Amino acid sequence: MKNRLYFNIDQKDNSLFDKIVLEQKTIGYYNLPKQDTSNILEFVDNFDKNIKNIMVLGIGGSSLGAKAVYEFLKPIKKPKRKLFFFESTDPLNISTLLNEVDLDKTHFLVISKSGGTVETISIFKYIFAQKSEKNSYTFITDNGSKLDKFAQDLGSKVFYLPPNVGGRFSVLSVVGLLPLALSGVNIKELLSGADKINRDFFKGKKLQSTLLKKASFYAKNCDRYSINTIFAYSENLKYFTEWFVQLWGESLGKVQKNSILNVGLTPIGLIGPKDQHSFLQLIMEGRRDKSVTFIKLKEFNPKITIPDITLKYLEELDSLHGIRFDKLINMQCDSIIEALLNEKDIPVDEIVISKVNAKSIGELIYYYELLTSLVGKLLGVDTYNQPGVEAGKIILKEKLSRY
Amino acid sequence: MKNRLYFNIDQKDNSLFDKIVLEQKTIGYYNLPKQDTSNILEFVDNFDKNIKNIMVLGIGGSSLGAKAVYEFLKPIKKPKRKLFFFESTDPLNISTLLNEVDLDKTHFLVISKSGGTVETISIFKYIFAQKSEKNSYTFITDNGSKLDKFAQDLGSKVFYLPPNVGGRFSVLSVVGLLPLALSGVNIKELLSGADKINRDFFKGKKLQSTLLKKASFYAKNCDRYSINTIFAYSENLKYFTEWFVQLWGESLGKVQKNSILNVGLTPIGLIGPKDQHSFLQLIMEGRRDKSVTFIKLKEFNPKITIPDITLKYLEELDSLHGIRFDKLINMQCDSIIEALLNEKDIPVDEIVISKVNAKSIGELIYYYELLTSLVGKLLGVDTYNQPGVEAGKIILKEKLSRY
Numbered sequence: 001m002k003n004r005l006y007f008n009i010d011q012k013d014n015s016l017f018d019k020i021v022l023e024q025k026t027i028g029y030y031n032l033p034k035q036d037t038s039n040i041l042e043f044v045d046n047f048d049k050n051i052k053n054i055m056v057l058g059i060g061g062s063s064l065g066a067k068a069v070y071e072f073l074k075p076i077k078k079p080k081r082k083l084f085f086f087e088s089t090d091p092l093n094i095s096t097l098l099n100e101v102d103l104d105k106t107h108f109l110v111i112s113k114s115g116g117t118v119e120t121i122s123i124f125k126y127i128f129a130q131k132s133e134k135n136s137y138t139f140i141t142d143n144g145s146k147l148d149k150f151a152q153d154l155g156s157k158v159f160y161l162p163p164n165v166g167g168r169f170s171v172l173s174v175v176g177l178l179p180l181a182l183s184g185v186n187i188k189e190l191l192s193g194a195d196k197i198n199r200d201f202f203k204g205k206k207l208q209s210t211l212l213k214k215a216s217f218y219a220k221n222c223d224r225y226s227i228n229t230i231f232a233y234s235e236n237l238k239y240f241t242e243w244f245v246q247l248w249g250e251s252l253g254k255v256q257k258n259s260i261l262n263v264g265l266t267p268i269g270l271i272g273p274k275d276q277h278s279f280l281q282l283i284m285e286g287r288r289d290k291s292v293t294f295i296k297l298k299e300f301n302p303k304i305t306i307p308d309i310t311l312k313y314l315e316e317l318d319s320l321h322g323i324r325f326d327k328l329i330n331m332q333c334d335s336i337i338e339a340l341l342n343e344k345d346i347p348v349d350e351i352v353i354s355k356v357n358a359k360s361i362g363e364l365i366y367y368y369e370l371l372t373s374l375v376g377k378l379l380g381v382d383t384y385n386q387p388g389v390e391a392g393k394i395i396l397k398e399k400l401s402r403y
Numbered sequence: 404m405k406n407r408l409y410f411n412i413d414q415k416d417n418s419l420f421d422k423i424v425l426e427q428k429t430i431g432y433y434n435l436p437k438q439d440t441s442n443i444l445e446f447v448d449n450f451d452k453n454i455k456n457i458m459v460l461g462i463g464g465s466s467l468g469a470k471a472v473y474e475f476l477k478p479i480k481k482p483k484r485k486l487f488f489f490e491s492t493d494p495l496n497i498s499t500l501l502n503e504v505d506l507d508k509t510h511f512l513v514i515s516k517s518g519g520t521v522e523t524i525s526i527f528k529y530i531f532a533q534k535s536e537k538n539s540y541t542f543i544t545d546n547g548s549k550l551d552k553f554a555q556d557l558g559s560k561v562f563y564l565p566p567n568v569g570g571r572f573s574v575l576s577v578v579g580l581l582p583l584a585l586s587g588v589n590i591k592e593l594l595s596g597a598d599k600i601n602r603d604f605f606k607g608k609k610l611q612s613t614l615l616k617k618a619s620f621y622a623k624n625c626d627r628y629s630i631n632t633i634f635a636y637s638e639n640l641k642y643f644t645e646w647f648v649q650l651w652g653e654s655l656g657k658v659q660k661n662s663i664l665n666v667g668l669t670p671i672g673l674i675g676p677k678d679q680h681s682f683l684q685l686i687m688e689g690r691r692d693k694s695v696t697f698i699k700l701k702e703f704n705p706k707i708t709i710p711d712i713t714l715k716y717l718e719e720l721d722s723l724h725g726i727r728f729d730k731l732i733n734m735q736c737d738s739i740i741e742a743l744l745n746e747k748d749i750p751v752d753e754i755v756i757s758k759v760n761a762k763s764i765g766e767l768i769y770y771y772e773l774l775t776s777l778v779g780k781l782l783g784v785d786t787y788n789q790p791g792v793e794a795g796k797i798i799l800k801e802k803l804s805r806y
Contacts, residue, residue, distance in 0.1 A: 013737060044580075045670070060680025075499045087677045089735065090705045091728035092759065093638040097477045104752025119676055122709045122721050122731065129710040149716040227630070227669060235496040244682035251686025264689025266630060268671065273522055274490045276792060277463025277570075278649035282656025286789030287629060304494045306525045307532040313552040317524050319803040325494035328525065332492065335799040342794065356495065388687030389679060391745065396738040400722040403734075 001197065001363040003210050006341055006348040009217040016212055019377050020370075027384060028164035028269030029369060031260045032172040033195035033362075035162070037187060039123040040174060043157070043183045053101045054182050055084045057127075058111035058175075059119045060246060061089050061167020062140075065176040065365070068243040072236045073185055076301070084383045085125045103131055103271065107180055111140040113161060115147025117398065131151045132192025140175055150398045169369055170248050172362070180350055201370055214349065215371055216275050218265065218291065219378030225291045225347055228265050229283070232295040233272040233333040236356055241269020253388070254381035273332045280336065281326070292340060294332050295364070299355040302325035314334060404757070404766040406613050409740075419615055422457075422480045422780050424605070430787060431567035432772060435575040436765075437527035438565070441715030442708065443577060446560070447584045448608065454726070455687040456504045457585050458487045461514030461578075462522045463649060464570020465543075466490050467766070468579040470617060471646040472593065475639045475764045477656075479704070489526045494545040497526060506534055512582055514543040516564060518550025521799065544580055567724070569787045571650050572772055575765070589761045594766025595692055604773055617752065618774055621668065621694065622781030628750055631668050635698040636675040636736040644672020647744055647771055654775045657784035657792070666782050676735045683739065694750040695743060697735050702758040703729035 026031040056063055064086045070083050084097055108127060112120045128137075137152040141162040152160045159174045170176065172194055177187045206356040218228065228248065230241050245267045253264030270279050272294075283290055305327070308321040320328070340346045351367070353360040376383030411558030427433040459466055467487045473486050487500055509702040511530060515523045531540075542554040546563040554561045562577045573579065575597055580590045623633065631651065633644050648670045656667030672681050675697075686693055709731070711724040723731070743749045754770070756763040 059677060064605070064681070075495050075784065088638050088674070089676055089728050089732045090636070090638045091703050091705055091732075092478050094728065095705050095707060115717055116719065118723070118731075118735075121714075121717060122723050122726075123482075123729070124747060125709055125712050126707065126712070126728075128714075129712055135768045146716040146719075150714050153715050157615065226692065233493070235491050235493045243680075247681045248687070249685035251691030252686075256687050259516070261687055262618070262690055264685050266669075266671075266685065266689070266692075268669075273492055274462060276795060278467070278645075278651045280795070281791040282652035282667050282669065283787045284656075285665055286652070286656030286660050286669070287665055289629065289669075298537070302492050302494055302498050304498060306528055306530065309523075309528050309530075309532055311553050312556050313526070313549040314518055314524060316519065317521070318526050319800070319806075320521070320528070323525075323803070325492050325497065325525070326530075327806075329494075330519075331802050332521075332799055333797075335802060338798045339794040378730045386684045388684040390737045391687065391742040392735075395741050396735055397722070399734050399738060400726070401720075403726065403730075 001354070001360070001367065002352045003207065003367070003368065004350045005210060005214055006350070009220065011209070011211055011213045011216045014033040016216070016374060016377060017208070020373060022198045023373065023377070026164060027373070028162050029169035030198070031170070032162070032165070033191050033198050033366065037177060037191070037295035040177050040181055040187070043178070047182060048107070051081060051105055051107045052375070053082050053084060053098070054109060054179055055086060056109045056111060056179050057120050057123050058109070059087045059117060061170050062111035062120070062175055064168075064239070064246050065171020066179045068177065069180055069185060069190065069239040069240040069358070069361050070183055072356065072398055073358060075236055076356050077184070081182050083183050085177055088121070089119050089122060092128065098127070103293070108137050109140065110137055110139040110147070111175055112140050112147055113145065113394060114274065115141055115145050125234070138178070140178065168250055169384070171365060183381070189358035190362040193359035196359075196373065197363050197366040197370065211370055211374060215374030215378060217347065219375050222263065222265055222379060225289055226266060227290040228269060229245070229268040229270055229290055229292050230295060231270045231272050231275065231292055231336070233329055234356070235271060235295050237295060238271055240361065240364065241349055245269055247372055250381045250386050251376055252379060252381060256380045257382060259380070261373060263381060265375065273329065276332070276336060283340065284343065288345050294333055294337055294350045295347070296330055296352045297355060298349065298352055299331070301355070315357070404642060404763070404770065405755045406610065406617075406752060406770070408613060408617055408752045409724070409744055410620055410752070412616055412623065414612070414619045419619070419777060419780060420611070423776060426776065426780070430776070431565050432572035432575070433601070435565070435568070436594050436601050436769065438594070440594070442509060443542055443580050443584055443590070446581070450585060451510070452574065454484060454507040454508055454510045454713070456487060457505070457582055458489060459512045459514060459582050460489045460523050460526050461512070462490045462520060464515035465523070466647050467642070467646040468574020469582045472574065472579065472583055472588060472761070472764050473587050474642040475759065478639055479759050481520060486582055486587050487584050490522070492522050492525060497529065505628050507518065510541065511540050513540055513549055513550070514578055516545050516548065516570060518544055518548050541581070542744065543581065544796055548675070560602055564649065565622040571653055572787070573798055574646070574768060592761035595764040596762035597760075597769035600766050600769040600773065614770075614777060615775055618777035618781060620750065622778050624750070625668055625676060625782060628691040628692055629669060630671060631722045632671040632673055632693055633698060634673045634675050634678065634695055634739070636732055636757070637698070637700050638674060640672055640698060643673070643764065643767065648672055650771060650775055653789050654786045655782060655784060659783045660785060662783070666784060675739065679735070679739060686743065687746065691748050697740055697751070697753045698759060699733055699753065699755045701755055703717050704758070705733070729791060
């Protein structure tokens, strides 16, 4: 992975790096790249070969990460087992998903830190009423949680969340690794990508200064450039951008510590070239409040070429002949980068990953987790909590008890 | 459809309404609800019954609208023919889509206003090299365009875009209606929904003052509330929000007429309750720069209920028992509305549509088109052009000719 910044900022202050080194001792996600995955791999090796579908009951941090990796890799290799995600209480969505599978060939992963997630538990009850065999379920929860106790009582297999890993930083823990390994993803390769970024950053490779600069620029300019867009030139990265939206929005949108100020940076995920025909106009001519990070793939497959067919009256486009689509899509990306740089006041940077494989997405995930931690530190927020979502939950609880 | 605003603004100036009445005479989309669709319906009635897949080659305004309606309705009724959308030059995406269908049972709709769209024409050439029968293609383009001439020369069927209808306002024209009718959507019902909103607005029903107020509030507060989010509580509206993002972003993100000021409002699409676990924290505690429009469905199907199953240790959630999921999802939405209103400085409004059918989505589409026109007028921009996307196209052209 390479990251090139087209903006500059003086960042000679080492205290940011030191703070992250310190934080690493208490926040769990930093250690995930080096975890022992043998218990997961053993479970998957011995898993029922007749099970063809894995349905994940989880929402937010319990689904977005696995979905991002799964959807990134799915187009290059048929999954060993299909993954489905129940992320809504929408009755049409629940019944549509259930109608898509043969329940006899389906296993359910129930993922909730506490067991108190309304969406997950209500859907679980609905499914449990139809299928109550303990072997149809595996649970992922906190050690000692109410859900853990329920699952133990039921006699199902339980995996535990590692300590101090919040939902939106949990994709590289069992929360993401278990469904992904069951679907056939090489989770060691995934972690090796994350580990590469971890080492490059902490061992002081070039990526360290790039990340420190980028985080400093974003934090320093958080009022002027309050919106951070990712413009990814690969259809496979669509769900990665959704994972990024949660990570960035929920981590950084906070009341500052020791203050009453509402701060935050707004994440937006775009896919190129499609969104050149949608959001680009707003970036080019709208308010100058957006940074843009382009994500490019170095290598696409298959290698398919625009054929040498002249269409009468459309000869103008003959310049496309013989060009491979992978070249074209990257030329499109480069053209937009150039157009944006000509505007001078739009902060642009470019990330290049090598190709569609587990290692690349592992790199991207860990890169964004680190960047989020760095910016959170500079904004003076608690990156790892989400107190703002409690108010709605309390109101719902009241409504439910009154109903 | 009902729209309730939880914010207030004095809007007694009639000039905005008068300006829209005037604009209606020159801008084509206003008249689409009353168009004659007999040529489309006749074509569809006589269409080859063996064709089971319609592949749309189009991007931006040529695909987002049809996709929004198709994906909204698909879960309630199996489409007569499946729709696929080629929206990317990503080679993996192109080959994955083509591998999904039997080409002998597939028809292609090629949609481009001018015929100069790089993505559409390059993919067309790629497919045309494999399948060159004129009857496999139908073209939608401007009357007299280069693509029209090519299609006439080939001997394929051509439909024309109505005059003065831009891509992002074209879903209710043949651009959206033809693929939708081929897939089995009742396009008369779709247009009747749009027509209902048209009449309510222009005949001075309550919706008129609501829309005028909402547009005035958004335009007046465009610096303070520069981000407009839609929070839709139905999984089916996911692609509707993508259509909205193009409509809003590309229409309003402009250099002001008679000025050099970059203005614009940033659109964001969210789906509830999923995004309560993602973006909500940023709305609740982040910068106060976001308005939120909740979209609710009055009626969901099927009517499924959370069963009365007490789970040991999880008795706390027994309050869910016997509650129908449709009640639950709307209670979740109401809880978030209440939580946001408690914050005082987050502008909230609520749209309720009756249920998942063609009429409802027609209403939503036309409502947002009108709102966009109104806000564009107030921001002093040309709502219907997109000059900002030209720079990138010119650079690409140079790159292609140098290659």
